[in-house]
Amino acid sequence: MNENIPSFTGIYSLFEQFGSINKIEKDCPIFHEGERSDEVYFVLEGSVRITKDTESGRLFTLKITGSQCIIGETTVFCETVYHSVSAHTIEPTKIIALSRFQLEKFLTSSPELMMEWMKVIQLNHLKNETRFRDLLLHGKKGALFSTLVRLSNTYGILQEDGSIIIDHHLTNQEIANLCATSREVVNRMLNDIKKSGVITLNKGLITIHDINFLRKEIECDHCPLQICRID
Known part of the structure; x- marks a missing residue:
């Protein structure tokens, strides 16, 4: 693991114990924008492109995730249960899929896990915030x-x-x-x-x-x- 990436060991253990491992070939979708979000994913190996379609038909790449990253997390504890973005593999990728409902259940039952999850979300928010700042200002x-x-x-x-x-x-x-x-x-x-x-x-x-x-x-x-x- 990259030393600059925080280690969320509690969250990872949930995926490891209760999730299912899937191997996905290069250039294949994991989920599409607008699909119902029933699972959250932990990237074990490979890389994934997270994209957003615009009304004009152009594609905006929000991020490129590598190993030890969580994707599909935006609908957790959210009334909107449809993916707002799409995810496609860039190379052969191995992920762990965990039920969104099951993840929410585990998080609400453990303050420690909930705190760790909040740190995951906060880190992703800060990454997006600084990127958009550069785009808007410059x-x-x-x-x-x-x-x-x-x-x-x-x-x-x-x-x-x-x-x-x-x-x-x-x-x-x-x-x-x-x-x-x-x-x-x-x-x-x-x-x-x-x-x-x-x-x-x-x-x-x-x-x-x-x-x-x-x-x-x-x-x-x-x-x-x-x-x-x-x-």
């Missing part, structure tokens, strides 16, 4: 720079020269979906900072050479690493 540029910083914190490998390789393949369209903008806009902005030496692109991998430039441009608040992530 527009498309802020969304892209914020996404690159978050990708580096989630998948980055620090090199001896201080550069950071984002060890996760993303197309420009996928980056655009994370930024709620078009591929053409992302292409232009990536080329601009590439010419400035801030990043280099090689076979689908991004290397960041000047992370401080990106942070300065979005007036980075230097949030804890468990918040400034893409998952």
Whole structure:
């Protein structure tokens, strides 16, 4: 487990003891927006893309979750029992599915588990809040720079020269979906900072050479690493 991800051992034990393990192939749905939410999921292995469809037909990627993440959690203790987002696997993925009703029952019977669950929800809320702040305050540029910083914190490998390789393949369209903008806009902005030496692109991998430039441009608040992530 990544040392920057909090360990929610009590919640995980619920999934482990009472959930069912499912293996899902690459590019397959776990659930669709608008479907009834009867289960909550814990990602054991692999990665999942959480997306939201807009009225215009465009796709907005809210996050890319990796192992040790919970998805489908937004309807727990909520009168709305339909998924507000969709979830698709990016690679072969193993998840544990637990009944939403059963999870609610366990949480209400244990103050300790309820407190741990509240921390899960609060952490997810803070991640979303800081992402939307960058988008609202700095527009498309802020969304892209914020996404690159978050990708580096989630998948980055620090090199001896201080550069950071984002060890996760993303197309420009996928980056655009994370930024709620078009591929053409992302292409232009990536080329601009590439010419400035801030990043280099090689076979689908991004290397960041000047992370401080990106942070300065979005007036980075230097949030804890468990918040400034893409998952």
